[in-house]
Amino acid sequence: MTVKEKIQSKNGYISKHEGMDPSLKLKAQNLTWQYNNLRPDEIEKRNEILQELFGTCSPLTFVEPSFRCDYGFNIHTEGLTLINYNCVMLDTSPIHIGANTFIGPGTCLTCAGHAIDPTERGMGIGTSKPITLEKDVWLGANCTVCGGVTIGEGSIIGAGSVVTKDIPAGVIAVGNPCRVMRKITEEDKVNLEKDFMIL
Known part of the structure; x- marks a missing residue:
């Protein structure tokens, strides 16, 4: 199994950093630099870069700069995906983002980790595990x-949360570490006629 195949595996892995191929990151570094330096009206060029950068990229993927990732080929979007300003994705394993997902500004999706033992950590031993956001997920600002x-599916993560364990479908979860607060119910629906002025 090549290093790239190992990185793309749906299973987690342990690595020694000196065994990683720095050239695998170079394409992503160049593409994200280009993306982050485009004019706001260069929409077609933005779309072209995202299609080249991501492993799977829905045409309804919208990413506000600045955006950073490790490899790009490990990021997969389905359907409408809104990624707000200053998002970082450490895609040392696959990141799957379901349709109608909203990712707030300042959010970090980090597959990558380091050894807990300080001696091993100093030797460059790292860990990596995939991340999955099922459809209709909303991550508030500055989540990790x-x-x-x-x-x-359908869950909301409150702003500033640190998610270290799985979150079930259809709930609101917040905090550090992130915990389920309650289920989302019919009472959470907005009454457009009663509660808000429609623009």
């Missing part, structure tokens, strides 16, 4: 989602 986490 750690490797190995799946966030269930």
Whole structure:
């Protein structure tokens, strides 16, 4: 199994950093630099870069700069995906983002980790596990989602949360570490006629 195949595996892995191929990151570094330096009206060029950068990229993927990732080929979007300003994705394992997912500004999805033992950590031993955001997920601003986490369909993660374990579908979860607060119910629906002025 090549290093790239290992990185693309749906299973987690342990690595020694000196065994990693720095050239695998170079394409992503160049593409994200280009993307982050485009004019706001260069929409077609933005779309072209995302299609080249991501492993799977829905045409309804919208990413506000600045955006950073490790490899790009490990990021997969389905359907409408909104990624707000200053997002970082450490895609040392696959990141799957379901349709109608909203990712708030300042959010970090980090598959990558380091050894807990300080001697091993100093030797460059690292870990990596995939991240899955199922469809209709909303991550508030400045969230961190750690490797190995799946966030269930329709769930909301409150701003500033650190998600270290799986979150079930259809709930609101907040905090550090992130915990389920309650289920999302019919009472959470907005009454457009009663509660808000429609623009």
